[in-house]
Amino acid sequence: MKMGFRYLTAIFLLGLSSMASVANETVLPTEGQVAPDFEITQVDGLTFKLSDYRGKQAVYLVFWNTWCGYCIKKIPKLKDAQNNLPEQIRIIAINTGLKDSVEETLDFQQQFDTNYPLAFDYDKKITNLYGVWGTPTEFIIDINGIIQHRDNIPELIQPLLSKWNTPTPVLSKNEGCIRKKVRC
Numbered sequence: 001m002k003m004g005f006r007y008l009t010a011i012f013l014l015g016l017s018s019m020a021s022v023a024n025e026t027v028l029p030t031e032g033q034v035a036p037d038f039e040i041t042q043v044d045g046l047t048f049k050l051s052d053y054r055g056k057q058a059v060y061l062v063f064w065n066t067w068c069g070y071c072i073k074k075i076p077k078l079k080d081a082q083n084n085l086p087e088q089i090r091i092i093a094i095n096t097g098l099k100d101s102v103e104e105t106l107d108f109q110q111q112f113d114t115n116y117p118l119a120f121d122y123d124k125k126i127t128n129l130y131g132v133w134g135t136p137t138e139f140i141i142d143i144n145g146i147i148q149h150r151d152n153i154p155e156l157i158q159p160l161l162s163k164w165n166t167p168t169p170v171l172s173k174n175e176g177c178i179r180k181k182v183r184c
């Protein structure tokens with residue numbers, strides 16, 4: 001009996017340690033990191049590819065669901081940005097597919113008269129890539145492809161658009177070494 005208990009305990013602990021090591025290897029995209037690239041077909045049939053906006057304009061990425069009350073509260077802010085700032089920031093709202101369908105997404109679009117692009121993450125690949133656990137989950141990705149905000153998006157985004165749309169200068173190898181104060 002003791003031997004069986006020890007054996008089961010050892011297997012259990014081994015399982016826990018391997019789960020912990022997998023969890024430690026998973027790095028969720030966060031502020032200051034390069035945003036993972038993805039491509040998705042919008043519900044209007046057009047293709048959105050994140051890297052197409054690098055060097056062109058910032059991106060406001062929102063993960064949402066039709067049944068999410070907090071997502072519905074974001075609609076006026078997103079519509080306003082789409083109406084007034086389309087040249088400064090590109091919006092893409094991705095339905096995570098959790099307890100939702102494309103039909104419900106299209107009904108939502110019509111019911112709330114959304115003017116910004118919607119997409120549906122059929123296989124949750126992008127949702128998982130960005131480590132989305134709840135909705136809404138929002139990202140601001142600057143012109144350089146760097147995540148500036150993961151959630152906690154400022155209420156007024158217009159004052160920050162010039163910062164988000166400023167390209168990072170490309171440094172020569174020597175300039176980079178001088179700034180880092182290292183020998184090249």
